Amino acid sequence: xxxxxxxPSNKVTEKGKDVELRCDPISGHTALYWYRQSLGQGLEFLxxxxxxxxxxxxxxxxxxxxxxxxxxxxxxxxxQRTQQEDSAVYLCASSSSLKRRETQYFGPGxxxxxx
Amino acid sequence: xxxxxxxxxxxxxxxxxxVTLDCTYDTSDQSYGLFWYKQPSSGEMIFLIYQGSYDxxxxxxxxxxxxxxxxxxxxxxxxxxxxxxxxAMYFCAMIQGAQKLVFGQGTRLTINP
Numbered sequence: 001x002x003x004x005x006x007x008p009s010n011k012v013t014e015k016g017k018d019v020e021l022r023c024d025p026i027s028g029h030t031a032l033y034w035y036r037q038s039l040g041q042g043l044e045f046l047x048x049x050x051x052x053x054x055x056x057x058x059x060x061x062x063x064x065x066x067x068x069x070x071x072x073x074x075x076x077x078x079x080q081r082t083q084q085e086d087s088a089v090y091l092c093a094s095s096s097s098l099k100r101r102e103t104q105y106f107g108p109g110x111x112x113x114x115x
Numbered sequence: 116x117x118x119x120x121x122x123x124x125x126x127x128x129x130x131x132x133x134v135t136l137d138c139t140y141d142t143s144d145q146s147y148g149l150f151w152y153k154q155p156s157s158g159e160m161i162f163l164i165y166q167g168s169y170d171x172x173x174x175x176x177x178x179x180x181x182x183x184x185x186x187x188x189x190x191x192x193x194x195x196x197x198x199x200x201x202x203a204m205y206f207c208a209m210i211q212g213a214q215k216l217v218f219g220q221g222t223r224l225t226i227n228p
């Protein structure tokens with residue numbers, strides 16, 4: 001079956017612009033996660049969604065970052081007024097449940113460059 | 116807070132040799148899970164192996180095995196008979212609660228022919 005897909009694969013934007021990153025999880029997976037990978041900070045958790053529960057936003061670095069998940073499937077991560085330090089690879093993952101043993105399967109990521 | 120430490124920024128190994136990638140962790144939880152992921156130059160994160168803290172046996176998946184030493188809080192990945200395609204970044208991660216993964220800094224493994 002299809003894996004996690006993300007779009008766009010690459011995004012170049014100017015400082016101050018807003019960007020939207022999209023994630024399409026594996027069909028049937030109820031849990032969806034966003035992570036960020038940057039040279040300085042490594043891999044960091046940003047946010048996760050599970051079904052209709054309120055998302056865990058504890059990893060979002062500032063209020064410029066927000067995410068939503070529509071219909072329990074596709075998710076969009078929005079970064080407003082982008083800054084150069086937002087440049088990173090944004091990875092999305094999904095799993096079939098929140099059980100600890102459940103593997104998180106990752107998408108190919110979106111490489112964001114803020115000029 | 117949970118923390119993962121990978122002390123080897125880079126490793127170089129001859130093809131067909133076995134290699135051990137180190138991972139130590141710090142947690143106050145009694146129940147936890149440990150993952151290893153591979154990230155080739157293409158960028159995607161590929162799941163390799165999982166070890167639960169209460170699992171009685173060390174996890175194995177094909178050429179991958181996990182040397183889990185709970186008292187030492189270590190979960191080293193062993194790759195047997197390394198192949199050129201094993202060249203990649205390798206990340207150790209711990210599941211925090213039942214949700215977020217906490218990652219180590221990674222080890223860049225290079226397999227030489």
